[in-house]
Amino acid sequence: MTVFHKTDFVDLDTRIVLSYGAKYGTRPSLRARVELNHKITELALPVLKKILNLPEKLWVRVCFLKAKRLSGRYWDYCTAAEVDARLEPGTFLEVLCHELVHAEQYTTGRLSWKTHGRRNVNYWDGVPVIIEYREQPWEIEAFRRQKDLADYVMKNDPEINKLLTVA
Numbered sequence: 507m508t509v510f511h512k513t514d515f516v517d518l519d520t521r522i523v524l525s526y527g528a529k530y531g532t533r534p535s536l537r538a539r540v541e542l543n544h545k546i547t548e549l550a551l552p553v554l555k556k557i558l559n560l561p562e563k564l565w566v567r568v569c570f571l572k573a574k575r576l577s578g579r580y581w582d583y584c585t586a587a588e589v590d591a592r593l594e595p596g597t598f599l600e601v602l603c604h605e606l607v608h609a610e611q612y613t614t615g616r617l618s619w620k621t622h623g624r625r626n627v628n629y630w631d632g633v634p635v636i637i638e639y640r641e642q643p644w645e646i647e648a649f650r651r652q653k654d655l656a657d658y659v660m661k662n663d664p665e666i667n668k669l670l671t672v673a
């Protein structure tokens with residue numbers, strides 16, 4: 507069982523957190539899967555940090571996301587990515603890459619948001635964009651790049667490659 511300590515941080519500026527639910531999961535059968543995805547996160551981040559323009563402080567939470575059909579998300583205000591711990595490991599890695607593409611989009615300022623009244627509006631290259639999820643240019647880019655990035659990680663980290671092949 508993975509116990510989370512401060513020393514588990516990949517480096518000073520990246521924190522990988524196993525959420526309480528994922529760590530002590532009510533379903534013990536999921537434990538191996540959760541621990542594998544946690545390990546994949548630890549191995550993938552140093553590789554991704556080299557090729558993506560990521561925020562100086564980055565949190566990655568490996569957790570149970572409650573909403574249906576939501577496998578990951580990225581919060582710009584706290585520079586935190588969340589990826590569902592239950593995903594099949596190959597998918598998990600792709601979703602992690604997807605969310606970190608969003609991290610890069612925010613870090614470089616191509617994607618931003620402002621509050622208008624009660625809603626948050628996304629800006630792409632400084633232009634407000636209100637459009638269906640799959641049509642959003644930042645989503646199109648993240649979906650387009652996630653597989654290549656995952657492949658790159660696997661090529662550059664033999665250990666992760668082995669973990670994914672066994673899984």
Ligand SMILES: [Zn+2]
Pocket residue numbers: 604605608644645648
């Ligand atoms: Zn996305």
